Amino acid sequence: xxxxxxxxxxxxxxxxxxPRPRVEVVEGVLLGRETQGVQAFRAIPYxxxxxxxxxxxxxxxxxxxxxxxxxxxxxxxxxxxxxxGDPGVGPLPMSEDCLTLDVxxxxxxxxxxxVMIWIHGGGYNNGSGTAALYDGANLARRGVVVVTINYRxxxxxxxxxxxxxxxxxxxxxxxxxxxxxxxxxxxxxxDNIAVFGGDPAQVTIFGESAGGAAVTQLMLAPxxxxxxxxxxxxxxxxxxRSTQLDEDRPGRPSAQSLGLAFARSAGxxxxxxxxxxxxxxxxxxxxxxxxxYSDNLIVDGQVVPEDVVEAFAAGRQAPVPLIIGTNxxxxxxxxxxxxxxxxRTDDPMxxxxxxxxxAAYGGQDGYDAHVVSDLIFNEPARSLARLHAGAGHPTFLxxxxxxxxxxxxxxxxxxxASERPYVFDNLHTVGRPMGERxxxxxxxxxxxxxxxxxxxxxxxxxxxxWPEFGAEPDRLLEFTNDGPVAKAVPFADRLDxxxxxxxxxxx
Numbered sequence: 001x002x003x004x005x006x007x008x009x010x011x012x013x014x015x016x017x018x019p020r021p022r023v024e025v026v027e028g029v030l031l032g033r034e035t036q037g038v039q040a041f042r043a044i045p046y047x048x049x050x051x052x053x054x055x056x057x058x059x060x061x062x063x064x065x066x067x068x069x070x071x072x073x074x075x076x077x078x079x080x081x082x083x084x085g086d087p088g089v090g091p092l093p094m095s096e097d098c099l100t101l102d103v104x105x106x107x108x109x110x111x112x113x114x115v116m117i118w119i120h121g122g123g124y125n126n127g128s129g130t131a132a133l134y135d136g137a138n139l140a141r142r143g144v145v146v147v148t149i150n151y152r153x154x155x156x157x158x159x160x161x162x163x164x165x166x167x168x169x170x171x172x173x174x175x176x177x178x179x180x181x182x183x184x185x186x187x188x189x190x191d192n193i194a195v196f197g198g199d200p201a202q203v204t205i206f207g208e209s210a211g212g213a214a215v216t217q218l219m220l221a222p223x224x225x226x227x228x229x230x231x232x233x234x235x236x237x238x239x240x241r242s243t244q245l246d247e248d249r250p251g252r253p254s255a256q257s258l259g260l261a262f263a264r265s266a267g268x269x270x271x272x273x274x275x276x277x278x279x280x281x282x283x284x285x286x287x288x289x290x291x292x293y294s295d296n297l298i299v300d301g302q303v304v305p306e307d308v309v310e311a312f313a314a315g316r317q318a319p320v321p322l323i324i325g326t327n328x329x330x331x332x333x334x335x336x337x338x339x340x341x342x343x344r345t346d347d348p349m350x351x352x353x354x355x356x357x358x359a360a361y362g363g364q365d366g367y368d369a370h371v372v373s374d375l376i377f378n379e380p381a382r383s384l385a386r387l388h389a390g391a392g393h394p395t396f397l398x399x400x401x402x403x404x405x406x407x408x409x410x411x412x413x414x415x416x417a418s419e420r421p422y423v424f425d426n427l428h429t430v431g432r433p434m435g436e437r438x439x440x441x442x443x444x445x446x447x448x449x450x451x452x453x454x455x456x457x458x459x460x461x462x463x464x465x466w467p468e469f470g471a472e473p474d475r476l477l478e479f480t481n482d483g484p485v486a487k488a489v490p491f492a493d494r495l496d497x498x499x500x501x502x503x504x505x506x507x
Contacts, residue, residue: 037108113145118148138425139449147185174300176298202454204231220304332369332411335372402479474489
């Protein structure tokens with residue numbers, strides 16, 4: 001009797017278990033997990049492990065597997081320095097074998113669905129697509145397929161050396177290995193996303209900080225053309241002057257010169273070979289950490305053919321709908337007198353330009369507090385929006401100024417990267433209490449972003465209308481503590497002076 005009861009219980013349990021989601025991609029079968037109506041597939045390889053002889057090579061194809069592959073846990077993050085509390089970095093382990101992506105898709109929605117591919121920030125030195133902050137479930141519940149990716153970072157992702165140049169073919173791409181990884185991920189999505197219910201003809205790329213800069217680089221990359229159909233740039237620079245692959249310029253050594261200097265510091269010597277460079281332990285490549293603004297942004301002439309602002313000015317960017325914007329207090333802690341690339345941005349100003357700007361900020365304190373954010377983020381975003389709209393492409397500019405009551409920073413606004421949990425509607429990941437106004441802001445941002453992924457226009461539904469930048473020049477949507485508000489671009493007088501400064505030093 002007892003045995004019969006146990007057998008009956010086992011039959012009932014088996015009958016009521018939810019089958020694990022199972023999909024077959026080009027390389028093999030994946031087993032994921034379903035939670036609250038969303039299926040997740042984790043740690044899916046999209047390129048061959050870039051290890052040993054494949055270090056500092058373009059990403060290669062994935063080796064197919066046989067049988068069912070477990071895809072229910074995050075994969076390794078790429079080699080990087082310690083996270084220092086950044087919620088945009090996923091859990092260890094860390095490995096050079098890190099070229100994986102995660103997919104979230106609604107379990108029951110009728111496809112094909114729009115696809116949103118997230119490119120994480122972190123200065124091209126840190127971050128991962130595996131962070132809980134970037135869990136795509138809450139966006140997927142709005143009827144989209146979400147993909148987050150890892151890509152090579154630091155000197156493993158953005159590096160060159162004459163010894164590497166000597167061994168590669170004339171047409172072999174170099175330097176921007178992290179961007180090549182991003183393109184490989186886009187190609188994987190094109191070839192596989194349909195089995196997850198996604199539409200490969202309706203792909204949005206979105207990213208923040210370095211990830212936002214990556215979006216603009218992908219808008220220039222010939223190999224990425226046609227792999228995405230909308231773009232979102234969150235705090236993604238725009239006026240940066242990139243390092244050249246093999247050409248030294250005054251004050252700007254090339255990627256190869258930087259590689260030579262690093263090899264000497266690492267003990268590889270002036271006559272280092274490609275094999276010798278590949279034998280350097282990965283962790284040794286982290287010190288000193290390369291600078292994003294001056295080292296990791298590379299124009300190689302092939303993958304990334306030119307600087308962003310020049311390409312936009314000439315109309316050579318991808319002709320896709322664009323959301324672009326910044327936060328209200330991006331780099332509030334950086335002063336123009338600080339050492340480093342950001343603090344030196346105002347060095348070329350004439351006395352007249354400096355005095356006019358200082359007056360526009362209401363004095364030295366206002367200048368010191370805000371000019372770096374305006375030079376690096378706010379004016380460049382407005383500039384790219386004007387250029388993209390002027391080329392006839394749908395463009396939507398925003399400013400994020402939501403500040404939770406629990407915010408411990410004396411920023412006077414929304415600091416750099418603070419919009420991320422709102423975009424993903426993942427406020428629970430920030431590690432501090434968030435209120436009802438934050439929940440409303442997160443709902444609005446996630447709704448706008450997913451509406452844009454569906455139609456190339458963030459408008460629709462019950463939220464305030466977001467002005468299109470071409471139809472309503474110099475108007476944006478500001479996300480405030482009281483909700484989204486359409487308005488003129490704030491502090492336009494400051495931005496006009498900065499625009500004139502940039503026009504003088506870099507016509």
